[in-house]
Amino acid sequence: MSCVGYPSLNYILATNIAAAGLSDILLVYEPRFILTDEVERLAPEHIGVLNSLVATGIVSETKHGKTTELELDTRVFAAAKDTPYYPVIYMAINTGLRQAELLGLRWRDLDLDLAALSVTQVL
Numbered sequence: 329m330s331c332v333g334y335p336s337l338n339y340i341l342a343t344n345i346a347a348a349g350l351s352d353i354l355l356v357y358e359p360r361f362i363l364t365d366e367v368e369r370l371a372p373e374h375i376g377v378l379n380s381l382v383a384t385g386i387v388s389e390t391k392h393g394k395t396t397e398l399e400l401d402t403r404v405f406a407a408a409k410d411t412p413y414y415p416v417i418y419m420a421i422n423t424g425l426r427q428a429e430l431l432g433l434r435w436r437d438l439d440l441d442l443a444a445l446s447v448t449q450v451l
Contacts, residue, residue: 350374351389354381355398362404368411375413378404382420383427426450 350370354362354377367375381387382404388397404420416430425433428450437446 349389350377351387354387354400354402355389355396358398358400359402362402364405367413367417379427 350373362378362381364370364378367378370378377387381400381402385401386397386399388395390396419425419430419433420427423445425447429447431451432447432449433445434448437448438444439446
């Protein structure tokens, strides 16, 4: 895990997430951006943290019965072309749709002729 900070920009290059866990890193560094090219290698709990961050902007962690919760304005940029998650991640990054909106999409919500997408339901 590389953490790089500049006065006006903080970001994490998530190529090797440390054993400490993604939520620990987010709570400590509060990055503005997460750049990852190995989504397919992330543990399920780290994918859950990223999903929560994208959907709600909130990162939470429970340790020793105490929950820490932090709202972050962090943007997640991920490349997962070799995974079944790529279409959802791509849509989330490029449209700003929330998780419930993404999960509610159906093929009939997409108009290829107009290059338009309609959100008609949420899950």
